[in-house]
Amino acid sequence: MENLLYIGKDIPRTAEIDKVTGRAVYIDEYKRPGMLYGKILYSQYAHARIKSINTEKAKRLPGVRAVITGYDIPDVRVGFLGDQAVLKRDVVRQFRDEVAAVAATSPEIAQEALKLIEVEYEPLPAIFDPIEAMKPDAPLVHESDARGRPLRSNILPLPWKFSAGDVEKARQESAHIVTDSVTTTWINQCCMGTSGCVAEFDSNNNLTYCGQTNVIFGAKQRIATYLKNIGLKGKKIRVFNPVVGGSFGTKLDTDIYEFICIQLALKTRKPVKIRFTREEEFAVLPPRQAARFTVEQGCDKNGLLTFRKVEAILDNGAYTSWGATTPSVMMLPISSMYRVPNVSFQATCVYTNNIYSQAMRGYGNPQAAFAVETSMDHLAEKAGIDPAEFRLINRNHPGDVTPMGLKITTCPLEQCITTVKEKIKWDEKRGKRNGRGVGMASLIHVAGGARVYLSDGTGIRIKVNEDGEVDVLSGSTDQGQGSPTVIAQIIAEATGFRPEDVNIVFGDTALGLWDAGTHASRHTFVAGNAAVRAGEMVKRQILEMAVQYIPKLLKRSLKQQKKKNPDFVEPVLDYTMVDSPEKLDLKNRMIFPKDAPDHPYFRTEVGKILTSGLHVGVGESKAVVAEVFWDPPTEMLNAEMKGNYSCTYAFGTAGVEVEVDRQTGEVKILKLVSAHDVGRAINPALVRGQIYGAAYMGVGFGLTERVQLVDGKVVNANFRDYKILTANDVVPVEAVIIEDPDAAGPYGAKGIGEPGLVPTAPAIANAIYDAVGVWIKDLPITPEKVLAALKAKGD
Amino acid sequence: MKGYEYHKPQTIKEAIGLMEGLENAKYIAGGTDVMVLVKQGKLAPANLVSLRNVGELLYLDLQNGVKMGARVTHTAIANNEFVRKRYSALPDGAGVVGSRQIRNVATIGGNICNAAPSADTACPLLVLDAKVVIVGKSGERQVPVDDFFLGPNKVALEKSELVTGFIIPAFGDNTGSAYIKHARRLAMDLPVLGIAARATIKVGGSEARCKDAFGAADDASGIIECLEAEGLVFEDVRIAMSVVAPRPMRAKKAEEAVRSKAISEKLLEEIGEIAASESQPRDSIRGEAWYRREMVKVLTKRALLRSIERVIRPDSTAFPNRLW
Numbered sequence A: 001m002e003n004l005l006y007i008g009k010d011i012p013r014t015a016e017i018d019k020v021t022g023r024a025v026y027i028d029e030y031k032r033p034g035m036l037y038g039k040i041l042y043s044q045y046a047h048a049r050i051k052s053i054n055t056e057k058a059k060r061l062p063g064v065r066a067v068i069t070g071y072d073i074p075d076v077r078v079g080f081l082g083d084q085a086v087l088k089r090d091v092v093r094q095f096r097d098e099v100a101a102v103a104a105t106s107p108e109i110a111q112e113a114l115k116l117i118e119v120e121y122e123p124l125p126a127i128f129d130p131i132e133a134m135k136p137d138a139p140l141v142h143e144s145d146a147r148g149r150p151l152r153s154n155i156l157p158l159p160w161k162f163s164a165g166d167v168e169k170a171r172q173e174s175a176h177i178v179t180d181s182v183t184t185t186w187i188n189q190c191c192m193g194t195s196g197c198v199a200e201f202d203s204n205n206n207l208t209y210c211g212q213t214n215v216i217f218g219a220k221q222r223i224a225t226y227l228k229n230i231g232l233k234g235k236k237i238r239v240f241n242p243v244v245g246g247s248f249g250t251k252l253d254t255d256i257y258e259f260i261c262i263q264l265a266l267k268t269r270k271p272v273k274i275r276f277t278r279e280e281e282f283a284v285l286p287p288r289q290a291a292r293f294t295v296e297q298g299c300d301k302n303g304l305l306t307f308r309k310v311e312a313i314l315d316n317g318a319y320t321s322w323g324a325t326t327p328s329v330m331m332l333p334i335s336s337m338y339r340v341p342n343v344s345f346q347a348t349c350v351y352t353n354n355i356y357s358q359a360m361r362g363y364g365n366p367q368a369a370f371a372v373e374t375s376m377d378h379l380a381e382k383a384g385i386d387p388a389e390f391r392l393i394n395r396n397h398p399g400d401v402t403p404m405g406l407k408i409t410t411c412p413l414e415q416c417i418t419t420v421k422e423k424i425k426w427d428e429k430r431g432k433r434n435g436r437g438v439g440m441a442s443l444i445h446v447a448g449g450a451r452v453y454l455s456d457g458t459g460i461r462i463k464v465n466e467d468g469e470v471d472v473l474s475g476s477t478d479q480g481q482g483s484p485t486v487i488a489q490i491i492a493e494a495t496g497f498r499p500e501d502v503n504i505v506f507g508d509t510a511l512g513l514w515d516a517g518t519h520a521s522r523h524t525f526v527a528g529n530a531a532v533r534a535g536e537m538v539k540r541q542i543l544e545m546a547v548q549y550i551p552k553l554l555k556r557s558l559k560q561q562k563k564k565n566p567d568f569v570e571p572v573l574d575y576t577m578v579d580s581p582e583k584l585d586l587k588n589r590m591i592f593p594k595d596a597p598d599h600p601y602f603r604t605e606v607g608k609i610l611t612s613g614l615h616v617g618v619g620e621s622k623a624v625v626a627e628v629f630w631d632p633p634t635e636m637l638n639a640e641m642k643g644n645y646s647c648t649y650a651f652g653t654a655g656v657e658v659e660v661d662r663q664t665g666e667v668k669i670l671k672l673v674s675a676h677d678v679g680r681a682i683n684p685a686l687v688r689g690q691i692y693g694a695a696y697m698g699v700g701f702g703l704t705e706r707v708q709l710v711d712g713k714v715v716n717a718n719f720r721d722y723k724i725l726t727a728n729d730v731v732p733v734e735a736v737i738i739e740d741p742d743a744a745g746p747y748g749a750k751g752i753g754e755p756g757l758v759p760t761a762p763a764i765a766n767a768i769y770d771a772v773g774v775w776i777k778d779l780p781i782t783p784e785k786v787l788a789a790l791k792a793k794g795d
Numbered sequence B: 001m002k003g004y005e006y007h008k009p010q011t012i013k014e015a016i017g018l019m020e021g022l023e024n025a026k027y028i029a030g031g032t033d034v035m036v037l038v039k040q041g042k043l044a045p046a047n048l049v050s051l052r053n054v055g056e057l058l059y060l061d062l063q064n065g066v067k068m069g070a071r072v073t074h075t076a077i078a079n080n081e082f083v084r085k086r087y088s089a090l091p092d093g094a095g096v097v098g099s100r101q102i103r104n105v106a107t108i109g110g111n112i113c114n115a116a117p118s119a120d121t122a123c124p125l126l127v128l129d130a131k132v133v134i135v136g137k138s139g140e141r142q143v144p145v146d147d148f149f150l151g152p153n154k155v156a157l158e159k160s161e162l163v164t165g166f167i168i169p170a171f172g173d174n175t176g177s178a179y180i181k182h183a184r185r186l187a188m189d190l191p192v193l194g195i196a197a198r199a200t201i202k203v204g205g206s207e208a209r210c211k212d213a214f215g216a217a218d219d220a221s222g223i224i225e226c227l228e229a230e231g232l233v234f235e236d237v238r239i240a241m242s243v244v245a246p247r248p249m250r251a252k253k254a255e256e257a258v259r260s261k262a263i264s265e266k267l268l269e270e271i272g273e274i275a276a277s278e279s280q281p282r283d284s285i286r287g288e289a290w291y292r293r294e295m296v297k298v299l300t301k302r303a304l305l306r307s308i309e310r311v312i313r314p315d316s317t318a319f320p321n322r323l324w
């Protein structure tokens, strides 16, 4: 690619200085005049009938402005399957069920008021095991569906079913077959900033909503539907973000507390803020979807994969959010990780009285990749092939169309695997079984948009001010991933300005064009593509103005010089060098003829042209502005779960070296190498940051993290007992960037937000097996599990 | 959270006097236990009597044993070179409490008076035969730390009584000690269990050869074999365990079983077994009972070996992990 000034450079994240110096306005700091504070009362039971609720005492507490229950607001259902009310009436189905809410002049008073609300329950039989819940005589979590039709089973009407080729025939023809059971559990996203929002109505009942959503238009739509259903049709809604302290999936769906906040604002006619405590964040916010898999795979005598069959059971919890849709992403590794011609996959979502789940970084991919990639090692062993070699034999290739219909464009998987092999010293360290071992796993993920809704589009607006300041309005959001820096680099490169000239406003439905959401590792790709296109339009406009104004400005200046100095000899200039925009270029704020970039007369600072274009005196003035709405050529999955739902796919491989303490079962990671195909790294430092962070999350997923539920109740709702790794637990991570620019990406870039997490846990499990010969396929891999397995094996 | 009054006495006497006169009052030192409980609503004191300004509680006297004030912070203990060398178990424990920020304000007095079954300095003080110095309105008394713990968060203090400090006897340089905190991560974690040991030993043969064994052997068996060959005898032993009972406890039967015995692989196995049989672990969200019992066996052995190493190789700071 032509020489680039800003792409590929470690531009520092200057936009973030406010965050580390405490100036940034997160939801915690966001305040409105007269604002009240909302708090929510949750259920005391996993399943119970509400016999009575008495809010009288709470209402009388000084400072309390409103107390509402399900009986005080319209009985309107919300959520992806419309299976829950905002405040629950009659029955609670999980411990996090919202029973009442208070708005008061301080959070402390609101909290105090909650204690004064008296709720009488009559416990009902509850069910916590999805397998049990599937049995015909299991107690029903829901007696009827959203439309009031009676339900007979806890199984959700979400038939996730995929089939390609002939699995039965392939099984018969396979030389080696393995079957494994794999379990993954609930994981909290652990955003640094806890959840919260501020809702405020004006006198016409138009809503201004400050929320943390990373899908601002989706949230606006859901809120609009809710308002319509409670009788506020056609009200204007503006959704915008404060500074957001992380998302990792938690800001994809509109959570129940957000509707409650809207109700409290409506009732009190005041701005109302709800902000979760850390305990609420753990106990109430939907975590990563827990899943159980049965995975069966076969290969022929040469080690070529013949088939893969996966069945998944998802503990849906009591209601439905995006967790139930994770099979659409589980599909990626199941259908398309390595070449496998015959595939079948089925996922069953089951209601239980546990908490329900939503998205988390990687969506269903980490769970499914854990199943597929540990099974790969198992099968490799059965076939007598080195697991790295086994992966290389079966690797994906550019130009492949996978059974799911994914069209693989660039694919440096071979390089990812060999790089990891080399860096982890695979050949030297593998197969010792001496307490130390190495393991690897790979991934495929969407990296070029993801058509999960009918639109996969995004819009961007660029206006250039007279002083050469570039204002950008993006319909996407910034939840801390570094987009203000990366998108500024792209815009600077495309327009010819510098990154520090670019000022981006994200996350405001009143300012941005439509965007499908800053999720699915799609932002740099889609917003970047829109930015390149809009940036080129801006540049073109400026160069057109330059054709007009360079000669004018120059002639005027020469004339003045002549006037001052009668001896001045006018240079002979070839004005045809600047007589068309094609002959000019703009870089680093300077306009110049392509043929003579250092031309002493024609080289012009962009500000002069912009000013000239505006301040024309008599005639038509011109402001530079461009707008692009870009929807990538991606396909929505069809009824068979097939379709090329991203423009391009990212590959990557993680390699891990572990040491296992055979007497305590403790696992220590000695080295973690994570090599990722990013197309092109727009900002290598930020790419590595994404890889480090995701790899750490993957280590937590693999070894320490779990939301512990006892009979439906979260019992470790704090950072003491939820074992996210600390800074002291540093794992030496080497992030390797593999570049193979993809024609579809902005300057060749692919998405890298999620991939780093995906292969980490299976690589750890595989390394443990190499070290001590036990498979732990139930996450997290705790010392207890390792020690129990070692003892069972007779060590 | 209801409000409370905050009192700042300057002397022990004043503190006790305040405590005598106030209703629903609580001492507060670093506040890292008290304030957590207050915020959680589990404690609602009307009065907090701060020990922050009581200078008499802040001393560390290392002549002839250790005399240490209740307000000494974990950081001060963990960073003291002499304590690290001669009373190693204590800084082993103090150095792994919470995080650096916590250790800078949290005190040893608070850790012991809070009496959590998981308190990280409890086992070290138990194996170091520490005494608790208590002052009340009727004067001073000294209680062995083993008699001080009564149960979870229960200690042998009467109303208004204050712990002013701790006394640890002097040990000869044939004594070493160690504490192992078994936790899921390296900071901000409570132990799944903790084990401390102290060993006073005598080597019949060559100490130099023992030293070489510690430096060179690549597993524990190799070291134990050498120690056995050089006639290492346990003259006196202490073992203490945390989290495996309602209060931090000594494994007295195990201690008895090793006293005056020559080291051997078999003996170390036995001690672990006995200690495990003395423990009464329970299943909890932080760990399963069977696992805790297993770890008592493994870590008792390791803590003893580490104690021996500290006698034989006092200058080596890092205990090699490859031993296991």
Ligand SMILES: Cc1cc2nc3c(=O)[nH]c(=O)nc-3n(C[C@H](O)[C@H](O)[C@H](O)COP(=O)(O)OP(=O)(O)OC[C@H]3O[C@@H](n4cnc5c(N)ncnc54)[C@H](O)[C@@H]3O)c2cc1C
Binding pocket: B026, B027, B028, B029, B030, B031, B032, B033, B034, B035, B036, B051, B070, B071, B096, B097, B098, B099, B102, B105, B106, B107, B108, B109, B110, B111, B112, B113, B114, B118, B119, B120, B121, B161, B162, B163, B164, B188, B189, B190, B191
């Ligand atoms: C984030 C965090 C992590 C932690 N991690 C650990 C850990 O890893 N290991 C561990 O053992 N502990 C841990 N703790 C608990 C706590 O930090 C320790 O127990 C600490 O030593 C308590 O000391 P303090 O001075 O803060 O006690 P305070 O909170 O001030 O007091 C604790 C109790 O002792 C009483 N008290 C204090 N001083 C005296 C005195 N001189 N006489 C009589 N009574 C007194 C108080 O009334 C109170 O009941 C952690 C706490 C936090 C908040």
